[in-house]
Amino acid sequence: MLFQNKTNQQQVLDCLTQFIEPEIFNKLQQQSLLTVNVDAAEIVICLPFHAPAWLTNLKAKTEQPLTELFKQSPAWKVSYKVPSFEHKKAPKQNANIKNIIAVSSGKGGVGKSTVSVNLALALAKNGAKIGLLDADIYGPSVPMMLGEKATKSTSSDGKLLQAISAHGIVCNSIGFLIEDKDAMVWRGPMASKALQQVLNETDWPELDYLVVDMPPGTGDIQLTMSQNVALTSAVIVTTPQDVALIDAKKGVTMFNKVDVHVTGLIENMSIYSCVKCGHQEAIFGTGGGKKLAEEFNLPFLGALPLHIQYRENTDQGYPTVAKNEQSELVAPYLALAESVAINLFKDLQPTIEQIKITELK
Numbered sequence: 001m002l003f004q005n006k007t008n009q010q011q012v013l014d015c016l017t018q019f020i021e022p023e024i025f026n027k028l029q030q031q032s033l034l035t036v037n038v039d040a041a042e043i044v045i046c047l048p049f050h051a052p053a054w055l056t057n058l059k060a061k062t063e064q065p066l067t068e069l070f071k072q073s074p075a076w077k078v079s080y081k082v083p084s085f086e087h088k089k090a091p092k093q094n095a096n097i098k099n100i101i102a103v104s105s106g107k108g109g110v111g112k113s114t115v116s117v118n119l120a121l122a123l124a125k126n127g128a129k130i131g132l133l134d135a136d137i138y139g140p141s142v143p144m145m146l147g148e149k150a151t152k153s154t155s156s157d158g159k160l161l162q163a164i165s166a167h168g169i170v171c172n173s174i175g176f177l178i179e180d181k182d183a184m185v186w187r188g189p190m191a192s193k194a195l196q197q198v199l200n201e202t203d204w205p206e207l208d209y210l211v212v213d214m215p216p217g218t219g220d221i222q223l224t225m226s227q228n229v230a231l232t233s234a235v236i237v238t239t240p241q242d243v244a245l246i247d248a249k250k251g252v253t254m255f256n257k258v259d260v261h262v263t264g265l266i267e268n269m270s271i272y273s274c275v276k277c278g279h280q281e282a283i284f285g286t287g288g289g290k291k292l293a294e295e296f297n298l299p300f301l302g303a304l305p306l307h308i309q310y311r312e313n314t315d316q317g318y319p320t321v322a323k324n325e326q327s328e329l330v331a332p333y334l335a336l337a338e339s340v341a342i343n344l345f346k347d348l349q350p351t352i353e354q355i356k357i358t359e360l361k
């Protein structure tokens with residue numbers, strides 16, 4: 001009888017299953033990332049993604065039931081290790097870069113670079129080690145957006161370029177390698193070579209994710225680039241407008257064609273909030289991104305508002321997420337970053353070496 005009254009591990013795990021999505025819970029268990037120490041009233045978790053709001057929410061929801069089981073407030077021992085996820089094709093990859101995420105758009109001007117920059121910063125703000133590579137040969141804008149336009153790439157060993165540090169992330173740009181006027185006449189293999197060059201000839205520190213701002217469109221250039229780089233996954237940026245959605249469809253189709261995993265869709269310029277009166281309007285329509293995601297059975301990763309501050313901040317080289325002044329503009333990016341990191345874990349398997357390391361612990 002005494003034994004029955006004593007809380008056991010399984011009861012604690014049963015409690016946690018009610019508050020963690022099954023796909024996440026099962027994988028955490030399979031990969032030995034979640035353990036319970038009943039005697040110490042401890043939940044020990046090694047999170048494979050950085051998601052502060054997700055964790056805070058989980059702790060808040062489980063506080064009462066776990067306290068009842070443990071007869072004391074639970075202690076959470078949380079550590080982080082983002083795995084390198086398997087991808088279908090595996091061109092040689094820099095060992096320092098665990099994962100490469102392409103930010104893509106079917107058409108130009110939907111805010112792909114703005115999203116790349118702020119998403120990279122938000123992933124870093126959530127705790128991940130982040131690099132940003134500007135592969136947009138048509139208009140490399142990342143150096144300007146990060147306030148590093150005047151910075152020149154340097155090399156300490158005469159072989160590898162130093163990655164440029166800005167606002168807590170490191171970056172490099174294809175813009176440092178090319179003349180603007182040249183890019184217009186490039187073909188796929190040339191652009192792909194330039195991307196590989198800037199990727200492989202940069203001295204990247206250890207990165208959980210390298211975010212790549214791809215050139216807009218789904219033509220020969222984008223196709224070759226996606227084929228020749230070890231992309232872990234792609235996210236597609238669209239606006240709610242029909243024309244943008246049609247092109248976003250082409251984006252998803254392109255990545256499917258070259259066997260690159262698509263994490264999901266992001267809707268930019270979603271709702272306009274008037275700075276003066278707060279009135280909200282769906283200038284480019286509403287719900288299109290979500291509908292498209294449903295059509296392709298992909299996660300809808302988040303909607304980002306249309307707001308003048310996003311433009312002004314990147315124009316000044318101080319992106320909104322780095323500036324961190326307006327929570328209503330920063331919060332959607334932090335949520336988006338969590339969504340991307342969590343969905344990658346849900347969808348993809350860690351590489352074999354990664355599993356072995358975890359099992360040995």
Ligand SMILES: Nc1ncnc2c1ncn2[C@@H]1O[C@H](COP(=O)(O)OP(=O)(O)OP(=O)(O)O)[C@@H](O)[C@H]1O
Pocket residue numbers: 105107108109110111112113114115136139141216268269270304305306307308309310311312314315
């Ligand atoms: N959510 C937003 N609210 C307000 N302005 C935005 C938003 N997103 C992007 N912009 C602005 O829209 C313009 C186009 O954005 P951006 O350069 O990021 O788009 P892009 O898709 O990368 O374009 P390109 O096809 O030229 O590479 C920029 O002036 C940018 O500041």
